[in-house]
Amino acid sequence: MKIFLFIILLFSFSFSYDYDLKNVGVEIEANDxxxxxxxxxxxxxxxxNGANPENLFSGDYAKEGLPKACVKKFLTTMGKITPMKINDKIETIGELEVIKFIEKSQTNKNMLLIDSRLPDWYLQFTIPTxxxxxxxxxxxxxxxxxxxxALEMIGVKEISKDKYDFSKAKELVLFCNGAWCPQxxxxxxxxxxxxxxxxxIKWYRGGIYSxxxxxLTTVAE
Structure with missing residues (x-):
């Protein structure tokens, strides 16, 4: 059921920039x-089968003969590309900002790095902490x-039906598989x-792919 939901999201989730880049594309004029x-x-x-974690991250791609430890190859046809920003209030960050967040979270338990992928993906490997x-x-x-x-983990309490106490809400960074992943x-x-x-809330759009x-170091849970 969860794998089915994952596949549906990959191909149906939409943002402000609703380009159909796999089928229609975007026409532009360049050099006449x-x-x-x-x-x-x-x-x-x-x-x-894009729902299989082992199909997504493996192999190497570069000039033949280079050390395999120095090159990467990823599946490039998954999902739907997301815009750089979710909105003007939520900051999109990169790898150095994520690392700085991780460092600060070592002494601040009110900071939480969230891998929002399904457990099978998380258990394969994830970002430390x-x-x-x-x-x-x-x-x-x-x-x-x-x-x-989830509410307990992010420091939120339900006061009554659909009313919540955010006074102890944690600072969050969320990520998933990459710029094409909607999770x-x-x-x-x-x-x-x-x-x-x-x-x-901060968003690491590049996610595991980037x-x-x-x-960068990953860990298996």
Whole structure:
């Protein structure tokens, strides 16, 4: 059920920039020519099971003969590209900001790095210190028990039905698989609907894809 939900989100979640880059593309003019910007997708790519974590991050890609430890290859046809910003209140950050956040969180328990992917992905590997709060946990109607577990982890208490106390809300950084992954964005959108203070939310849009691309340390939980 959760894998099915993951696949649906990959292909249905939309933002302000609702470009269909896999099918329609965006036409622009350059050097007196009409060029269509698209995500190039060979038909063989459609056969890949994107819900399998092992299919996503493996292998190497560079000049033949280079040390394998120095190069990376990732699946490039997954999901739908997200914009750089969710809104003007939530800051989008990069790797150095994430590392600084991790350092500060060592002595500040009110800071929480959240891996919003499903557990199978989190258990494969994640960013050091990240806690797994799957994006599904932020859906109160479908997963009420998980929802209240998530509230406790982020420092929020329910006062009455649909009313919450954010006085002890933690500072959050959320991430998922990459710029084409909607899971962290889904979690953030639900936090906004909840009334969570947006100034306490940061978004690592690059996620695991960018983290691994730069060969930064990961841990297996």
């Amino acid at each position: 020519k009409i060029i269509k910007i698209k995500r190039i997708e060979d038909q063989d790519c459609l056969l890949i 990240a806690e797994n709060i799957p994006f599904t946990y932020f859906n109160k109607n479908k997963y009420p028990d998980d929802f209240y577990d 962290s964005s889904f979690a953030i959108e639900n936090l906004i609907k909840l009334g969570f203070p947006q100034e306490k 983290w691994k691309l730069l060969n």
